[in-house]
Amino acid sequence: MTTTPESGSWLPQLHGRPLVTDGGVETDLIFNHGVDLPDFAAFPLVEDAEGRAMLETYYDGYAEIARASGAGLMLESPTWRSNPDWGDRLGFSSADLARVNRSAITMLAPLRERYLATIADVVVSGMIGPRGDGYRPDRLLEPDESAAYHHPQIEAFADAGAAMVTAMTLCDVGEAIGIVRAARVVGLPVAISFTVETDGRLPGGASLSQAITEVDAAAGPDYFLVNCAHPTHIEPAFAEPGAWRERIVGVRPNASTKSHAELDEATELDAGDPQLLATAYDRLRPLLPRLSIIGGCCGTDTRHVASLWGVDPESAGDS
Secondary structure, three states: OOOOHHHHOOOHHHHOOOEEOOOOHHHHHHHHHOOOOHHHOOHHHHHOHHHHHHHHHHHHHHHHHHHHHOOEEEEEOOOOOOOHHHHHHOOOOHHHHHHHHHHHHHHHHHHHHHHOOOOOOEEEEEEEOOOOOOOOOOOOOOHHHHHHHHHHHHHHHHHHOOOEEEEEEEOOHHHHHHHHHHHHHHOOOEEEEEOOOOOOEOOOOOEHHHHHHHHHHHOOOOEEEEEOOOHHHHHHHHHOOOHHHHHEEEEEOOOOOOOHHHHHHOOOOOOOOHHHHHHHHHOOHHHOOOOOEEOOOOOOOHHHHHHHOOOOHHHHOOO
């Protein structure tokens, strides 16, 4: 089935509904809870009862923030690494990945039903990560290659009942275009999230405005986000005015002010200061007229996201 760019017009975030989303699931589990996640992959946790229970507790914390703030909730599946290249490194075949990607969505379905008793809007999204390293565009993908590569994961999400797809931490326009095309083929709304370096530009050097404009011209996702960079790194991207800013609906920042290169070399978590993160984030809000989705990325947990929402971190429970 082929759909149009308006396929996600029903999504609450496109009608100004504020949505809480989660923080950095991988860094939270590794550094705050001592969970071993080889290759920074959380998706294997879906495969056993203990892992699923841990993930459910993780999502419960963000549901509490949504309740406390009166916002809706975006549930992103823990599948950022569950594509063929990373799956192969971890011993997962294509059949294994299809099973895990479906299971990640079906795991979220009962959580959504439970949360809907007290939260008006809950959206389940299948998360896609880049084929390679999100910080280093060492292999650029042409749109057709990207569409073929990411199609099986997106199809698994659709089969399991995901409401949409979100591609996170992208730094390659060609890969982004291909993901949008693959999502349209299976009939799912799709959002594209780019990451930026300390100067507000994509790792490959393109400006954020250029990347969004090029993807929009070629494929037209339902909306864009920015993730995996501190607000002080994202802010320079918005020095360039234009309607392209209105295409950004969400920002999920890192806790640390360190560069991507510094974070790659770090052996300990830099969780920064949740209140200082919120203060830096507040400078972005006037620049983004359609900002609806607010959460975190690497180094963040419920304390940081609660601060972004102006909620007492104690109301969200311990991270």
